[in-house]
Amino acid sequence: MIRLDAKAYVERFIENHKHRVRPKGAKYMTPSQSDLYETIKELVSEDGRRVNRKNVEERYEKKYHREMNLLPSDFCYNLVNVAPDFECKFLVRIHTGKYEFVNFQWPAEERIEITWSPRGRNVPSELKGSCFKVGGYFKGKYNWDFREIENYLL
Numbered sequence: 001m002i003r004l005d006a007k008a009y010v011e012r013f014i015e016n017h018k019h020r021v022r023p024k025g026a027k028y029m030t031p032s033q034s035d036l037y038e039t040i041k042e043l044v045s046e047d048g049r050r051v052n053r054k055n056v057e058e059r060y061e062k063k064y065h066r067e068m069n070l071l072p073s074d075f076c077y078n079l080v081n082v083a084p085d086f087e088c089k090f091l092v093r094i095h096t097g098k099y100e101f102v103n104f105q106w107p108a109e110e111r112i113e114i115t116w117s118p119r120g121r122n123v124p125s126e127l128k129g130s131c132f133k134v135g136g137y138f139k140g141k142y143n144w145d146f147r148e149i150e151n152y153l154l
Contacts, residue, residue: 006124010152013082013116017134020142023077023089025104036070037090039063044101053097072099077137078112082123111138116149126152 004012029037039060043051053072060068073079074086076093091099092112102108114135118127135144 004122004124006126006152007154009082009118009124009127010149013080013118013134013149014146016083016085017080017142018144018146020087020144022141023105024087026088029086029088032070033075033086033088035064036060036068036072036075037088040072040091040099040101049101050094051099051101053099077102077106077108078114080114080116080134082116082118105140107140108137109139111136111143114142114144 026034026037036056040051040056042063043055043059047055051072056072057068072091073093074081075089076091076099077089079093088104089106090101090103092102092106094100113133114137115131116134117131118124132148134146134149135142137143
């Protein structure tokens with residue numbers, strides 16, 4: 001992949017998210033995504049609504065006899081990626097590596113903040129290590145607000 005400058009990277013992010021209104025449900029998941037979901041549901045049924053990444057990885061690898069190639073953070077209502085990330089959401093990130101299971105079409109009676117932390121080898125240096133507020137999620141809908149990243153569009 002060609003490394004984009006900050007402006008193009010932010011434009012890509014906005015374009016991939018601005019039209020999203022609601023997350024999708026289980027019927028839109030791939031088999032690998034369903035496997036991760038089922039693993040997390042098992043852990044939740046045993047230990048309560050909160051799970052950590054290490055326990056999810058261990059259970060997944062034991063159950064499916066393969067390495068987990070997805071990240072729980074990709075399924076969080078309050079986190080997004082630059083690319084079109086998974087539109088099926090069922091977790092809320094509490095802090096790094098710790099998640100709360102809230103399931104699909106979560107109504108979120110209180111607004112939660114959505115953040116974007118650009119990561120990876122193709123991230124422009126100006127964006128590395130940053131965390132941006134890019135919107136909120138409330139009563140089952142996204143409300144995007146790209147003001148924090150718009151200065152990169154100039």
